Amino acid sequence: MAAPSGRSGCRAWAALVPAALLCLAARAAAGPGTAPGAAPSTAEFDVRPGGEVHSFSRSLGDYSCSFTYSAQGGTNEQWQMTVGVSEDSGLFSCSIWRPQGKSYLFFTQFKAEVKGAKIEHAMAYSQAAAGALNDIPLKQEEFGVTETTVSHREGKFRFELSKLMIVARTPRDEL
Secondary structure (H helix, E strand, C coil): CCCCCCCCHHHHHHHHHHHHHEEEEEEHHHHCCCCCCCCCCEEEEECCCCCCEEEEEEECEEEEEEEEEEEEEECCCEEEEEEEEEECEEEEEEECCCCCCCCCCEEEEEEEEEEEEEEEEEEEEEEEEEEEEEEEEEEHHHHHECCCEHHHHHHHCCCCCEEEEEEEEEECCCC
């Protein structure tokens, strides 16, 4: 299942995503006693302009997230990627963003891909919340969501990206 459609679906996911992220943050604060490798992990990386395709990946247990992009203009920007698994191991999350809120690079393409889980909800933003700035989502026609990827839509994407958020359902063994 990809991102829900319709206004009521968006409101439901708008409530679920912060709750899932709070759950993951609480798990990180739990520290010792949590399952090995299960605590959320944040890493910084440079988003580099120049028109070449670059990629950055993080793994957590059986799950991974990769961000592949090409950008133009300006200089390197410091970005972050956080990956986490919910306490019940039912959800895997991947967040990619520029902590300063707004990227000044022009993205010619982007794709975030998860492995080991299927995307339940994903959202892309032209501006990330930071200081007095609020999240500004991309228009739905600017990006597409499949079971495992979130990517730009050729001819529709307006070259602005500052944040990607993905919540994916992990496979469960049924009794």
